[in-house]
Amino acid sequence: MFVSGSLAVEEETLFGGWTREEMVEMAGYGEEDLSKVIVTGSVACEAYLHDGRQLRAWPVSGAQVAVECRAEGISGKPIQTRAITDEDGGFAINLPSELHSVADLHQKCCIQLLQTPRSSSCRPADIRKHGRIRLLSDTRGTRTYEAEKIRLLHSASHRPQGQVKQEKGSMDGSW
Numbered sequence: 001m002f003v004s005g006s007l008a009v010e011e012e013t014l015f016g017g018w019t020r021e022e023m024v025e026m027a028g029y030g031e032e033d034l035s036k037v038i039v040t041g042s043v044a045c046e047a048y049l050h051d052g053r054q055l056r057a058w059p060v061s062g063a064q065v066a067v068e069c070r071a072e073g074i075s076g077k078p079i080q081t082r083a084i085t086d087e088d089g090g091f092a093i094n095l096p097s098e099l100h101s102v103a104d105l106h107q108k109c110c111i112q113l114l115q116t117p118r119s120s121s122c123r124p125a126d127i128r129k130h131g132r133i134r135l136l137s138d139t140r141g142t143r144t145y146e147a148e149k150i151r152l153l154h155s156a157s158h159r160p161q162g163q164v165k166q167e168k169g170s171m172d173g174s175w
Helices: 005-012 020-026
Strands: 036-049 054-059 064-069 079-084 090-094 109-115 122-124 133-139 142-147 149-154 172-174
Touching (some): 036 064, 036 109, 036 133, 064 090, 079 090
Parallel strands (some): 036 142
Antiparallel strands (some): 036 090, 064 079, 064 109
């Protein structure tokens, strides 16, 4: 179908002089996010050396983690968003837009370790399956949360007695 030059100009400036792209952006459907909610964290493996007196830790790349959120009014099912850790053991999960308006995500969301790489000799240190998240910043439409650090234990390492305690307020957890 052929569209004349004057008709194309009319279509570009519909809706009171706004272009289609301007209308889409104002409605919140543009390519730029109007808000973001990001959960960052890391996965590390630990090994106790020299009869349990010295701790060595290294990042675990290729581990699969997820943020699971239970927010009211969203189909009643938890929303789970997954990521794979990078070479430094870190991850950043951009939560879906339906969670952006939930103010108390730190109470409704948790971090989970889903899978470690097959080649890794690091395994969860205990049965606990969920870790906490906490708000780090809330600026210019972006909320950033930090996930409790996921610490795994090397299979050849044995944690000495009395080393399991976690300091109050710490975001480090043993898995």
